[in-house]
Amino acid sequence: MTSFKALRIHQAGKSTSARFDRITLDDLHAGDSQNTVTIRVAYSGLNYKDALAVTGKGRIMRRFPCVAGIDLSGVVESSDSPAFKPGDPVLVTGCYIGEVLDGGLAEFARVPAEAVVPLPENLSLFEAMAFGTAGFTAALALRRMLDNHQSPELGPIAVTGATGGVGGIALGLLKRAGFSTAAITGKKHQAEYLQQLGADQSEHADRDARHRTRRGAAHMRRAGGRKRAWAQRRTHRQPVRPKSWGTSPCRSM
Ligand SMILES: NC(=O)c1ccc[n+]([C@@H]2O[C@H](COP(=O)([O-])OP(=O)(O)OC[C@H]3O[C@@H](n4cnc5c(N)ncnc54)[C@H](OP(=O)(O)O)[C@@H]3O)[C@@H](O)[C@H]2O)c1
Numbered sequence: 001m002t003s004f005k006a007l008r009i010h011q012a013g014k015s016t017s018a019r020f021d022r023i024t025l026d027d028l029h030a031g032d033s034q035n036t037v038t039i040r041v042a043y044s045g046l047n048y049k050d051a052l053a054v055t056g057k058g059r060i061m062r063r064f065p066c067v068a069g070i071d072l073s074g075v076v077e078s079s080d081s082p083a084f085k086p087g088d089p090v091l092v093t094g095c096y097i098g099e100v101l102d103g104g105l106a107e108f109a110r111v112p113a114e115a116v117v118p119l120p121e122n123l124s125l126f127e128a129m130a131f132g133t134a135g136f137t138a139a140l141a142l143r144r145m146l147d148n149h150q151s152p153e154l155g156p157i158a159v160t161g162a163t164g165g166v167g168g169i170a171l172g173l174l175k176r177a178g179f180s181t182a183a184i185t186g187k188k189h190q191a192e193y194l195q196q197l198g199a200d201q202s203e204h205a206d207r208d209a210r211h212r213t214r215r216g217a218a219h220m221r222r223a224g225g226r227k228r229a230w231a232q233r234r235t236h237r238q239p240v241r242p243k244s245w246g247t248s249p250c251r252s253m
Contacts, residue, residue: 003022003023004023007020007106008020008067008068009054009065009067011064017056021065025038025108028102030110031100036111036112037078037080037112037113038078038109038110039072040077041074043129043130044104045129045130045134047132047133049099050068050069050070050098050105060098061099062099062100066101066103067098067103067105068098069097069105070097070098070103071097072091073091073126075125076089079113083116084116088118090116090117092104092109092117093133097111135169138170142173145157152177156180156200156201157174159171159174159184160184161184171183171197175198176198181199181201182199182202186206190202
């Protein structure tokens with residue numbers, strides 16, 4: 001195969017820079033896996049983490065140079081694993097691609113077979129990455145809430161960081177699952193947008209005003225630090241013992 005285009009992050013001293021390189025399959029790092037799958041990439045979502053990696057504003061990359069892109073969808077080109085054959089539509093999300101292993105912002109990717117998920121029948125390659133890892137994260141959060149016996153009768157769910165990737169998709173998912181939602185946002189003029197996404201109510205909360213926001217039955221965490229601590233204090237405790245999930249591998253859904 002001839003060379004192909006890849007968006008790689010390079011390290012120069014203490015800073016990093018991103019540029020399009022022409023590379024070959026031999027340049028791709030897929031870890032120590034004996035079974036790798038080579039994928040002709042169709043789409044990769046542009047994630048918060050990708051933005052941090054490409055701009056150098058966050059320490060995302062742990063190997064240099066490394067192809068950016070923490071997820072991808074595409075078609076199998078070749079496979080060492082009997083689980084996949086050329087032509088299979090697949091997706092990969094997380095599993096260290098775009099951080100340690102070369103990622104999805106390239107024309108081709110080679111990844112460990114364990115990281116590859118067959119594309120669900122009801123999703124196109126485009127849709128899988130339009131939802132992307134942010135959508136997958138929101139879906140995992142909802143699944144965990146349901147496993148922990150959260151139900152619409154317990155009251156509305158507060159979603160923080162509501163205009164963001166994870167928060168926005170969470171609003172739609174919760175609505176479809178029958179929950180009412182309260183979108184908590186730092187943006188004053190986004191009430192209509194949040195309603196379109198599925199919010200039943202929205203509340204503007206600057207750093208100090210969050211303490212005045214009403215109680216919810218649960219909150220879907222988008223934020224860390226003070227915002228999460230605030231939301232946890234305001235969340236009703238449930239009488240049931242939450243189920244322990246342990247580590248939830250990205251490919252489990
Ligand atoms: N995307 C993923 O796949 C994924 C997976 C796992 C974990 N996470 C984590 O979830 C968080 C959000 O990810 P995301 O993809 O939803 O990010 P995003 O699209 O950039 O959304 C971030 C949202 O957070 C709110 N926010 C609060 N303080 C902010 C500040 N100082 N600057 C900018 N925004 C601020 C904003 O919403 P409001 O203005 O509406 O409050 C903003 O829209 C990140 O911490 C990320 O590490 C994301």
